[in-house]
Amino acid sequence: ETGVTQSPTHLIKTRGQQVTLRCSSQSGHNTVSWYQQALGQGPQFIFQYYREEENGRGNFPPRFSGLQFPNYSSELNVNALELDDSALYLCASSLPHLIGSTEAFFGQGTRLTVV
Amino acid sequence: TQLLEQSPQFLSIQEGENLTVYCNSSSVFSSLQWYRQEPGEGPVLLVTVVTGGEVKKLKRLTFQFGDARKDSSLHITAAQPGDTGLYLCAGRPRRSGGYQKVTFGTGTKLQVIP
Numbered sequence: 001e002t003g004v005t006q007s008p009t010h011l012i013k014t015r016g017q018q019v020t021l022r023c024s025s026q027s028g029h030n031t032v033s034w035y036q037q038a039l040g041q042g043p044q045f046i047f048q049y050y051r052e053e054e055n056g057r058g059n060f061p062p063r064f065s066g067l068q069f070p071n072y073s074s075e076l077n078v079n080a081l082e083l084d085d086s087a088l089y090l091c092a093s094s095l096p097h098l099i100g101s102t103e104a105f106f107g108q109g110t111r112l113t114v115v
Numbered sequence: 116t117q118l119l120e121q122s123p124q125f126l127s128i129q130e131g132e133n134l135t136v137y138c139n140s141s142s143v144f145s146s147l148q149w150y151r152q153e154p155g156e157g158p159v160l161l162v163t164v165v166t167g168g169e170v171k172k173l174k175r176l177t178f179q180f181g182d183a184r185k186d187s188s189l190h191i192t193a194a195q196p197g198d199t200g201l202y203l204c205a206g207r208p209r210r211s212g213g214y215q216k217v218t219f220g221t222g223t224k225l226q227v228i229p
Contacts (some may be wrong), residue, residue, distance in 0.1 A: 044219070104148075
């Protein structure tokens with residue numbers, strides 16, 4: 001077990017709605033990254049937070065936004081949900097900026113279904 | 116453009132057989148990780164390779180990092196049904212700047228038949 005927990009584990013939303021996913025990082029890890037994983041594919045990087053600031057972003061539209069709190073937990077918010085947003089959303093925590101090390105420890109994911 | 120290409124995409128083998136999964140890129144990586152993911156779960160870290168030419172063994176799994184740090188392989192000896200899962204390579208390209216933008220490979224789905 002990695003110590004990274006995500007909630008909820010499953011969620012069904014209607015197109016156009018908004019959703020908030022939550023992640024508690026592993027103790028001592030102040031960097032949190034979010035990924036979207038479509039069925040049968042590898043995870044796609046959404047963005048990363050380090051010390052409560054966005055520290056890098058992948059090719060996702062602005063309706064994907066996030067927050068990181070002082071205790072390093074994090075939220076992923078998605079507005080105006082589209083059917084293609086249906087996926088497994090993964091949160092990963094890591095130690096920051098370690099040269100030569102990018103080990104990330106993942107939560108179990110939140111399965112979002114948009115209908 | 117996918118930075119990390121894995122092959123094969125799918126593999127179905129009999130218990131006891133050997134297999135190799137490849138992870139290739141045109142970019143140089145400062146380090147590379149291999150993960151295994153089971154359905155409905157998050158990826159679980161198997162190993163990190165850092166040095167070009169490095170070989171690491173984890174029981175029946177052997178991981179190798181290419182000399183130029185652009186590719187890696189995972190070899191499984193005498194596969195077991197418990198090895199079934201999605202195998203992912205991941206790394207941070209050296210050009211990604213000061214933050215850890217980890218890129219994942221396309222994944223190899225392995226099925227080991229008893």
